[in-house]
Amino acid sequence: MAQPLVKIKGRGAVSNPANRFERIDFEPDPESAAENPGPRTQFFRDSTRTVIASNDSPDVGFDYSVNSYRGCEHGCIYCYARPTHEYFGLSAGLDFETKIFVKEDAPELLRRELSSPRWKPAVIAMSGVTDPYQPVERRLKLTRRCLEVLSEFGNPVQVITKNQLVARDADVLGEMARFGAAAVALSITSLDQSLQRQMEPRTSAPAARLAAVAALAEAGVPVSVMVAPVIPGLNDHEVPAILKAAAEAGARSAAYIPLRLPWSVKALFEEWLTTHFPDRTTRVLGRIRGIRGGALNDPRFGSRMEGEGEYAEQIQALFQVSAQKYGLSGERARLSVEGWKGPSAPASGKQTQLSLF
Numbered sequence: 001m002a003q004p005l006v007k008i009k010g011r012g013a014v015s016n017p018a019n020r021f022e023r024i025d026f027e028p029d030p031e032s033a034a035e036n037p038g039p040r041t042q043f044f045r046d047s048t049r050t051v052i053a054s055n056d057s058p059d060v061g062f063d064y065s066v067n068s069y070r071g072c073e074h075g076c077i078y079c080y081a082r083p084t085h086e087y088f089g090l091s092a093g094l095d096f097e098t099k100i101f102v103k104e105d106a107p108e109l110l111r112r113e114l115s116s117p118r119w120k121p122a123v124i125a126m127s128g129v130t131d132p133y134q135p136v137e138r139r140l141k142l143t144r145r146c147l148e149v150l151s152e153f154g155n156p157v158q159v160i161t162k163n164q165l166v167a168r169d170a171d172v173l174g175e176m177a178r179f180g181a182a183a184v185a186l187s188i189t190s191l192d193q194s195l196q197r198q199m200e201p202r203t204s205a206p207a208a209r210l211a212a213v214a215a216l217a218e219a220g221v222p223v224s225v226m227v228a229p230v231i232p233g234l235n236d237h238e239v240p241a242i243l244k245a246a247a248e249a250g251a252r253s254a255a256y257i258p259l260r261l262p263w264s265v266k267a268l269f270e271e272w273l274t275t276h277f278p279d280r281t282t283r284v285l286g287r288i289r290g291i292r293g294g295a296l297n298d299p300r301f302g303s304r305m306e307g308e309g310e311y312a313e314q315i316q317a318l319f320q321v322s323a324q325k326y327g328l329s330g331e332r333a334r335l336s337v338e339g340w341k342g343p344s345a346p347a348s349g350k351q352t353q354l355s356l357f
């Protein structure tokens with residue numbers, strides 16, 4: 001008989017499922033797991049020799065990104081990046097949020113790559129995979145140091161995060177924004193702190209994220225708010241309230257993404273639902289299938305970031321009406337390469353639109 005899953009304080013996943021690439025799986029003893037249910041976070045050096053990653057997906061609104069961390073202690077249960085840990089022979093579950101790989105040389109590598117004549121100035125997203133402002137950033141300051149390098153070269157950056165710590169760097173981002181070279185997208189998935197703590201256990205509270213929006217706006221940084229993911233039957237009803245609060249805090253625009261559950265994230269999310277919201281499991285999973293063609297994930301380009309069907313159209317209509325009502329339906333910030341100071345040919349002054357998500 002299967003042992004019931006146990007909620008783990010401060011963690012999103014409730015298990016460490018088998019790696020889909022590995023033939024051998026470790027299954028802990030249920031009794032010892034119950035005695036010590038809270039694994040500590042471990043940090044490992046990532047010895048990568050390059051830091052700017054390129055992307056050619058038609059669903060992603062940026063061509064280049066910098067990720068100083070692999071794995072994320074925020075522990076968001078729905079995170080689409082979880083399966084990346086399986087390429088290291090680890091699990092997309094608890095391993096993803098407790099075994100963090102750190103690129104200690106990220107700022108130096110970034111400076112080296114921007115100094116190359118081969119690099120042509122272009123918008124760089126931070127980070128595009130895992131959050132650049134997860135808790136350890138407060139101590140290591142890799143993201144801040146990378147921003148300082150980007151500022152030094154005049155290379156535009158779009159920051160994507162759900163942590164209030166981004167407001168710490170309002171000085172650097174504000175200076176870059178004066179030249180059209182910086183913008184921030186802050187993810188706010190719920191105003192219900194109880195839901196937020198269960199769904200995203202080590203992220204900033206909703207009020208703190210709104211305070212970060214206000215601080216960045218005060219510094220002159222264009223801020224957009226992402227309602228991502230919108231989970232049918234769980235947080236979709238909050239869209240109007242989130243957009244209202246975002247507008248009042250100083251956000252200039254907004255966007256949303258319906259929940260998508262690639263690979264092993266499907267089973268992890270279903271486990272989490274069953275453990276935390278057993279009374280809603282059937283309804284939520286049913287509505288997800290309703291926007292994903294009967295499955296829990298639709299990997300097709302185009303539909304995977306929008307969903308399809310009647311319920312997906314209702315979510316889209318709710319978002320559009322609310323965004324218009326609160327003045328958030330305008331175009332997101334245009335980022336410029338005019339301030340480029342690197343060794344390559346002078347920038348043409350072309351405006352680069354970063355249409356995130």
